[in-house]
Amino acid sequence: MIDLYAAGTSNGMRARIGLEECGLAYNFHPLDLGKGEQKSPSFLAMNPNGQIPVIVDSDGPGGKPVTVSQSVAVLLYCAEKSGKFLPKDPAARPAFWQALASAASDMSAMVTAIFTLSRAKDQHGPAIDVFKSMWKNYMKVWDDRLGKQRYAAGGEVTVADFALYGVVARVKAAQPALMEGFANVARWADAMASRPAIQRAMKF
Numbered sequence: 001m002i003d004l005y006a007a008g009t010s011n012g013m014r015a016r017i018g019l020e021e022c023g024l025a026y027n028f029h030p031l032d033l034g035k036g037e038q039k040s041p042s043f044l045a046m047n048p049n050g051q052i053p054v055i056v057d058s059d060g061p062g063g064k065p066v067t068v069s070q071s072v073a074v075l076l077y078c079a080e081k082s083g084k085f086l087p088k089d090p091a092a093r094p095a096f097w098q099a100l101a102s103a104a105s106d107m108s109a110m111v112t113a114i115f116t117l118s119r120a121k122d123q124h125g126p127a128i129d130v131f132k133s134m135w136k137n138y139m140k141v142w143d144d145r146l147g148k149q150r151y152a153a154g155g156e157v158t159v160a161d162f163a164l165y166g167v168v169a170r171v172k173a174a175q176p177a178l179m180e181g182f183a184n185v186a187r188w189a190d191a192m193a194s195r196p197a198i199q200r201a202m203k204f
């Protein structure tokens with residue numbers, strides 16, 4: 001059995017989407033980040049960074065327990081364990097790696113910067129504008145790509161879609177202006193949102 005420790009943030013959503021989409025049974029342990037539950041000694045023993053998500057699989061590789069943090073590592077763990085959502089064709093893998101890396105680094109970094117600076121007590125207007133502009137540049141590339149192909153890495157759903165959806169869904173809810181003007185991303189996001197596993201995963 002897998003234990004998932006998460007909250008309803010982009011990274012928490014990613015992990016839960018991975019478990020639901022891959023059909024892996026899990027116990028869900030919601031954490032209240034506002035109360036600092038992610039900094040408790042028992043949680044820090046699982047992830048010294050003090051951040052969600054974390055999964056603990058009592059039946060990991062070789063039948064041994066394993067603890068995994070980092071939302072994209074959790075997605076890849078779920079994909080490998082279930083044999084789903086990783087491209088099998090070697091020719092399709094570079095586009096997959098690229099899509100996953102963009103979602104994991106470019107998109108997540110921009111969202112973290114924008115959300116963190118927006119919440120800060122001090123004014124950071126010019127810095128936020130720089131990050132919003134970078135977000136829009138990345139989104140323009142995603143929008144062009146999703147105008148030519150159905151999913152993040154090509155014609156099939158992969159964990160890159162789940163990584164990207166976690167970020168896009170969170171931004172759409174928290175700062176909808178950042179999603180304006182990207183019709184192809186919006187269409188893709190609607191298709192992702194209609195998946196039953198994603199609907200189950202989003203109920204935090």
Ligand SMILES: N[C@@H](CCC(=O)N[C@@H](CS)C(=O)NCC(=O)O)C(=O)O
Pocket residue numbers: 009010011012033038050051052053069070071072
């Ligand atoms: N790179 C990590 C980032 C994890 C992360 O930033 N988690 C946030 C929520 S989205 C968190 O736990 N924040 C609470 C804190 O830092 O105290 C991942 O992808 O899992």
